Amino acid sequence: MQSLPVDLVVEVFLGLYLGLLTGIVPAFVAGSLGFLVRYFSGVTLPGFGVVVLALSIASVQGGLLGLIEPTIAQSPRLLVAVLVVLMLALYAHNQGDKLGAELPRRLSLTSLRQRTLSADVVELVGSVGQVTVRPTGEIHDMEGYPPLSPDLRRTLKAGSWRLPADIPLSELESRLEERLRTDHDLADVDVEIDEQARATVIAAPPSGSLSRRVPPGQRAVSIATLVPTGLARGDEVSVRTGERSIIGTVLSARTDIDDEHETAVSETPVDDVATDGGEETEPPLPDAKPNAATAGGPGRVTVAVARRDVKSVLEAESPRLVVRSRGTSREFEAFALVKRSGYAIRRFTVGSAGADEPAPADEVTLLAVRRQGSETGGRRHGWVFGPGIERRLESGDEAFVAGPEDATEAYAEAMAR
Known part of the structure; x- marks a missing residue:
């Protein structure tokens, strides 16, 4: 009589062991089916079907492992193993169904690259968010080009650049590369910016600047x-x-x-410059313009x-x-005519919420769009002009719109959210 509780405990532990051993594969299958059915059809797989499927897979797996024997079938450990298999299968199905409901339906490489800055580094200037990007670590030389000069390397390492904070990191990198190329006449430059606005710069020195012009x-x-x-x-x-x-x-x-x-x-002599007792610094070099x-x-x-x-x-x-005279700039003339007619032109970057906005109203005209492409790693393509742009605006696209000032402002604010 005293050995009965001990035998029961042993049977329970053996049932838990057998249930975990045979329940991994049914749980994986149930979770995968629950995710796929919910993600592609939006319907939850019935629990009864999950139970039948799990028991079928567990019985086949138990037979292959040699677990279905007369001694095991007549012992309490089989009941405990079946309960463990069902609990694992139902839990995995529930998690897969939840994941299928929460995962976005439209997932692309472009959206994966649209990382944004951390809120800690964003500075509000009025109602516009800005960020100061600074290089981190050393300025690396680009492979295949001569090394940077010490003065240029020192200038890049001590530099800082203010950029808008409401655009993806890929666009921040593109804008900073264009600015570095323009300011320092670099032959090539590659920039990577993290969420803390720290830039890793790989640059090539100017080469043949006159011949390239x-x-x-x-x-x-x-x-x-x-x-x-x-x-x-x-x-x-x-x-x-x-x-x-x-x-x-x-x-x-x-x-x-x-x-x-x-x-x-x-x-200009610099020996007479008074200091405040701190470290002596070299006088700044005049900027080359x-x-x-x-x-x-x-x-x-x-x-x-x-x-x-x-x-x-x-x-x-x-x-x-x-x-020689170049004449009047046609671009400024066009803007003057638009403004004289009571219309306004606005440029904006489509935000994550703006991608769901409807097409422009009748009074607002879409003039040009610059899109991103996954095949170029999120880099910008050229501008597409004309109102006959077929597909809708997506998050990260840049666009110019024209129309009455109130309607244009409202549409630009709605799309930039």
Whole structure:
């Protein structure tokens, strides 16, 4: 009589062991079916079907393992094992059904890359969120390019850039790469930004900056002449050599006044600068501004001219420069006409909630869209112009819309959420 409770406890533990051993496969099958049925059809798999399926799989598995024997079938351990198998199968089915109901139906590689910044690093400037991106660690050299110079590496490492905080990290990376390319004339740059606004920068130094600015079929020629005040890179000029006028584009310009100014800045004494007792720091270096306008006066100008005109420009004794007019900017004229008609143009980035908004109303016109593509890792494609854009706007797309000011503002705010 005293050995009966001990035998019962042993049978219970053996039943738990057998139930766990044979219940793993039925639980996996029940959970997978519950997830697939709920995700694709939105219907919950009935519990009775789960019980029948689990018992069928467990019986087949028990027969293969040699667990169905007369001694086991007539013992309490079989009942305990069956209960364990059913509980595991029903629990796995419940979790799979819950996962199928909560997982988004439309999942793409683009949405996976649309990570956003942490709320701790976002700064509110008025009603607009901004973030200050700073490099972390060392500035790495890009493979296949020469190493960065110490001054450029130091400048990039100490830099910081303010960017809008309401766009995905992939767009932040693209904008920072464009800014670094423009500000420092880098040959190539790759940036990765994490949720804490820390950037990992891989950059290549400028190489052949002048040759890359020369249009195909033209040559760069430097001439000593009187430089007009305000001349800058990109201006169109006429080089007058005697009776000829040769049209060219300014690639760079320097005057004697610019050289004297830089010499004065570099020779400014810094020994008399008072400190507050802290660590001594080196004076900041003047920023190089290759696009800055010249002060005017005698100097040298590098102009891109046609190949057939190179000899004429070089043989001229005293060439003169005449700046050509580009006329009124058509872009500004178009914006002025739109504003004069009582309409407004707004640019916005579609947010996660804005993707569910309906198409623009009749009074709001969609002018252009710049989309993201999964095949390019979330990078931007070119702008698509025209109102006949077929598919709807998705999260992360950039768009221009035009219409009455109130309707345009309301639509832009709704889409940017």
